[in-house]
Amino acid sequence: MFTYTGGVVLLAAVLHASWNAMLHGNRDRFLSMTWMSIAIGVVSSFVVFYLPMPASAAWPYIVASGLVHIVYNVSLVRSYRRGDLAQAYPIARGSSPMLVTLGAAIFAHEAIGPLHALGIVLISGGIIALALQGGHVSRAGALAALTTGVTIAIYTVIDGIGVRLSDGEALTYTAWMFMFYWIMPLIFIARRGAAALWTPFRDAPMAIGSSLAGGLVSIAAYGIVIWAMQSGAMGAVSALRETSVVFAALIGRVFLREPVSAKRWLACVVVAGGAVCLGL
Template identity: 55%
Template sequence: MPIHIVLLVLFAALLHASWNALLRGGSDRLWSMTVMCIVIAIASVIAAVFMVAPAPASWGYGMLSALLHVGYNLFLVRSYRVGDLGQIYPISRGSSPALITLGAAVFAGESITPGELLGIGLVSGGIISLAFRGRSLSVPSLPYALGTGCFIAAYSVVDGIGARLSGAPLAYTVWMCALWGVLMPLVYIGLRDARSLFCVRPGILAASVGGLVSLLAYAIVIYAMNEAPLGAVSALRETSVLFAVLIGYLFLGETLTGRRVLACVVISSGIFIIG
């Protein structure tokens, strides 16, 4: 994989971990996530004005991805109700690279080298190991964390194919994100009400910044998926867990054990092999 793609995806990973930390640290995560999506929609519409529209062949993929992103949002918010960033994030992100590699082989006809497959395995295994406490994986919201990983895999494969068909990966990204950003507030209003959504609360600035950061991070990933195998890009993106572990330790009071440090070394080895 070209080194500039590796560095871009690692930067996107840092951005992704940052907005997840913002979400985990919020008091009303569904509201925070919805505000993020509104900001994403506004920014995406503005950006789309200056871009050529993606090819019609990609539109169905963009619509499906927007729906899958809403499902991802709901599962992620539910996971964080009772789980630590240091456990939920590794499970949801670590489970997706293998699923994406399989999905890309089945639906996109991708092949992957043995070295890249080894690197993906090390990254995925190292990430999931971060969620263990001793020898057990005791996570109250484990089904939701795994479900989040399935949504990640599904929308990543859909977006990888859609971006390639679009002829304009960045335009595809902003149009898909605009639709996603419209759907999520509708879901929120259906679950709660409009009044509680459109009010100024503490944390609205952090959520707004998180939305912009999230959009930038995913635009980078979509660009990379257009240039490199989906599974390898996903594995590199999920190294955001390394940053999440550090953020959780420094700012959220979560523990950093020798086991976690060793897992980080394994993940770094996988990055080196992929890169």
Template identity: 50%
Template sequence: MPVTIISLTLFAALLHATWNALLHGGTDRLWSMTIMCVAIAVTSAVVALFLPLPARASWKYALLSALLHVGYNWCLVRSYQSGELSQTYPVARGSSPLLITCAAALFAGEKIALHTLGGIVLVSSGILMLAFRTRRLAMPGVKQALATGAFIAAYSVADGIGVRLSGNALSYTVWMSMLWGGLMPALYISLRDSKSLLRWRPGLLSAAVGGLVSLLAYGIIIFAMDAAPMGAVSALRETSVLFVAMLGYLFFGEALTFRKLLACAVIVTGTLIMG
């Protein structure tokens, strides 16, 4: 992978960890996630006015990805309601790179170099090591986190194919994000009501900023998947768990153990092998 793509993907990983920490720190995570999506939809709609439409062949993938993103949001919120940030996040992120690599080979015809596959395995193994505590997975939120990982793999492959058919990575990103951001409030209203969504609450501004950070982070990832193998980009993106482990320690009082440090070393090794 080119050094530029690696650097951009690692920056996106930092952004991703930041908005997840903002979401985890909220008192009403479903509402916070929905506000993030509203900010994403509004920003994407404005940007879309200045861009050409993506190619028609990519439209079905944009819609599919938007629907999968809503499922991802719901599972992520549920996992954070019952588990620690530094436990559930690694399970969700660590389960996706190998799934994406297999799906990309099956549906997109990607051929993965042996050293890249080795790096992906190391990164995924290190991430999953972060999720273990005394040789056992922490039970709260694990099922939801695994479901989140499956949604990550599904929408990543859909976007990886869609962006390559779109003719314009930025156009594809903003249109998919606009669809995704518009669908999430519909889910919220179906589960609760419209009044509680529109009411002013503390944390509204931070949730909106989190949405913009999320949009930037995923836009970088889609750009990277247009230029490099999906599995490798996904594995690099999942190094966000390194930043999450540190944020969990600094802001949420979660332990930074030897096991976590060892897992970080495994992840860095895998990243260097892929690079």
């Protein structure tokens, strides 16, 4: 796993932590997620004109994943309203690799070796330990983050199966799946009105700019993961991607001034150990 593909997935982890920090750093996370989705939708709308149509077998997975991603976006916004980045992010990401591994075994008949299984357990356990440091996680915050983790696992398994049915066209699969992100601005307008979407361009242009940038980073981050799942085991790819919590802890400490204790750093070491197991 820790070949060229593993290195690229680690890059995706850095990118994933970065766009989550951009989202969490904005005061209005619903607005920020909506503008991220607009950026993703615009890029996808342009790209699909230059790519072949997805294989017919992949379409049910594209549709299902696109809709689950919208649920994920809304759930992620809710979880960030109830906890800081260093708590909500690890719970959401840490709960998914084990679920992905289980889902891949059931629906894709994937088998995984003992060492890789240990790596997944270490990564998941370390990530959950990161979130529980200090005991400041509310029940509502933990539930919102766990719900987000479940949606992550669902769309990861869907995409892992779907991209393998796309005749090697991972980029095409990804672009069409991301087209569903146009649903997010419709949801925002339905809840707050069109003026609430456009007014921040005048009042908070920097926040909108960071959201648009976050959307572009998000495309690269998850596009890499979908590409990697064409040949890599879903659970292993998912777990390696979730090492992003280490980068999230660093970003939260440096840029968002969130405290990082010695115990939290130890949990990061456990996560890194799990990544090494995946690479052996």
